[in-house]
Amino acid sequence: MPCFFGIDIGASFTKLALYTEGNRYISDRFETGKLSPRTLLRKIGKQIRELREDLCSNDRGAIGIGVPGFFNRTTGKIIRLTNLTGWQGIAPTTVLSHETGMPAYIENDANLFALYVLFHELKLMRTNAVCFVLGSGIGGGIILDGKVYIGTKGFAGEPGHIIIHMDGEPCGCGKRGCLEAYVGGLALEKIAKKQLKRTREPLPYDFHFYPDEIYRLKDRHEAFNTAISISQKALAIGIANMVEIFDPEYIFIGGGFLSQYPEFYRRVFEVTRGYISSPRRRIKFRLVKHSEQAVVKGAIFLAKTKSEEEKDD
Numbered sequence: 001m002p003c004f005f006g007i008d009i010g011a012s013f014t015k016l017a018l019y020t021e022g023n024r025y026i027s028d029r030f031e032t033g034k035l036s037p038r039t040l041l042r043k044i045g046k047q048i049r050e051l052r053e054d055l056c057s058n059d060r061g062a063i064g065i066g067v068p069g070f071f072n073r074t075t076g077k078i079i080r081l082t083n084l085t086g087w088q089g090i091a092p093t094t095v096l097s098h099e100t101g102m103p104a105y106i107e108n109d110a111n112l113f114a115l116y117v118l119f120h121e122l123k124l125m126r127t128n129a130v131c132f133v134l135g136s137g138i139g140g141g142i143i144l145d146g147k148v149y150i151g152t153k154g155f156a157g158e159p160g161h162i163i164i165h166m167d168g169e170p171c172g173c174g175k176r177g178c179l180e181a182y183v184g185g186l187a188l189e190k191i192a193k194k195q196l197k198r199t200r201e202p203l204p205y206d207f208h209f210y211p212d213e214i215y216r217l218k219d220r221h222e223a224f225n226t227a228i229s230i231s232q233k234a235l236a237i238g239i240a241n242m243v244e245i246f247d248p249e250y251i252f253i254g255g256g257f258l259s260q261y262p263e264f265y266r267r268v269f270e271v272t273r274g275y276i277s278s279p280r281r282r283i284k285f286r287l288v289k290h291s292e293q294a295v296v297k298g299a300i301f302l303a304k305t306k307s308e309e310e311k312d313d
């Protein structure tokens with residue numbers, strides 16, 4: 001059986017995974033920031049060579065790579081990655097192909113999340129869906145007629161930077177009022193701090209502004225309650241705007257942001273319905289559970305589909 005490897009390059013950790021014969025799932029991870037990009041890629045390449053020798057047949061197989069940011073679709077070279085430096089101009093596909101002798105394909109991590117949803121949740125159904133991935137910020141992917149839509153230059157599906165508030169809060173991208181200025185770990189911390197200045201509520205001296213901590217204390221602190229409501233309302237507006245444009249059958253949400261608290265999202269979905277025009281209100285909302293492996297699994301699907309497409313040509 002040929003082996004298809006998936007790689008998810010993240011700001012803190014890089015994941016490597018594969019399915020072997022009998023559908024056994026194997027995964028490994030590397031600390032991203034501690035190594036230079038080339039050293040990291042070479043280390044992954046070595047690991048792939050070893051796994052392949054132990055577990056895979058000599059058939060060629062392929063590698064799929066997910067990156068948190070933009071790359072050139074012709075050369076595969078990285079343009080910019082979120083929260084990662086030193087990657088500009090590097091083509092992970094070229095380095096890994098060289099290291100392993102296998103073809104490698106690259107895609108934006110949120111599009112791979114959408115690909116995972118398409119394979120795993122939708123079972124390749126020919127339908128329309130919009131996916132939101134929430135962590136420290138927001139990524140997204142669009143599924144149209146059973147295919148992940150990437151746009152003209154591959155940059156489609158960036159719900160984090162649709163403007164939901166005229167002259168609103170500043171966003172990391174340089175604009176104001178983006179969805180990402182209200183939702184995600186970084187935004188929630190900022191909003192909670194702003195609200196605390198207003199209410200002047202005392203906090204434990206060692207309090208950390210993690211989303212889960214803010215959510216846990218929302219019934220005890222008015223500032224946190226308000227911050228959570230602002231975030232929920234903003235996310236609901238963002239989802240409703242995407243629904244008005246794409247008229248999807250499904251909305252999928254995954255990622256680490258408040259994933260321990262499905263009631264946060266249940267409330268978001270309730271509020272969203274109020275913002276959607278009536279013919280679209282039958283939309284199906286789905287939370288993607290255990291989505292921490294979604295991108296790396298999406299990368300495996302990418303490797304498989306791309307290499308099959310090339311075989312057919």
Ligand SMILES: [Zn+2]
Nearest residue numbers: 161171173178
């Ligand atoms: Zn923005």
